[in-house]
Amino acid sequence: MKLKKAERQKQLVEKIEATPFITDEELANYFHVSIQTIRLDRLELSIPELRERIKSVATNQWNETVRALQVEEIIGDVIDLELDERAISTMTIQKEQVFSRNKIARGHHLFAQANSLAVALINDELALTTKSEITFKRQVKLGEQVVAKANVKEVQNNGITIVVVHSYVKQELVFSGIFYMYRSKPKEKVVKS
Template structure:
């Protein structure tokens, strides 16, 4: 049974407001319509495509990164609270993967997590001094990796302990514990 267009569009708007990072493909499956129908509904409702929604959310939620330039962060940073937490999204492209099996290279997932851990430090210079990482499943071309970093502690010696968990959908694909040195040993609030 088909849902009337007005009802579907209302539900579509509510769904995107709750999760601005949801893809047209996921929405199409959720509502039982074609991707083209979702795109037409979004156009009528003046809802931008996913990439524009990500950029919009990012500009609203980002503190200024002090340790890296935007081009040095692997993935697209969508949330940053300096010395607290950060989130980035990385679309796995063919150049990120082994050509024989389309599986993402491990250093790509590590780079996303490590750059996120560095970026959330509120200092001019931050360097990774130690990392303990675990890859929990392979990631393939076309999958979107969402990395979430949280500062667990700030130590007196100028180091911070940061945990980064990366997900494809609801499934955890990478866990990293990073010790990051900051050049300024001023007490962190």
């Protein structure tokens, strides 16, 4: 049963407040209406699109947490961060990030997302990449959303923290990297399994 517009919009606000990372497509399915109807409802209610909601939540949440760089310097949108443990960011491939001829993302954008996430993960005022080992698993295309997941693998006595980053489109691995991060203040040595 379809809801009347006013009731649907009221429930739409509640649904987005409860789950700010819900997509327009998921909302359309939930309310049994078209994606265009959801977009019009959001427009009338001044609710930003998903990308802007993620960026807003991330900026508010991580501004006080990220130490090694400014939140706006991170490539992609941080959606989870626990310093010296793990982090997750998302990035939807835009027109300016692809080759015009074939609409395939330029590799340096995937690298930049992963590398900036590895830097953001370090609980130090200074974090620099000293070395990386990267592998591109498959091409990423215009419009695809890349989810990068970073985990601290090891903290060495010499001030190097090893961060492993895996990037996915849906559930498919598209990029992996090992980043050796220098930090100005060495931390206790930790090896994670």
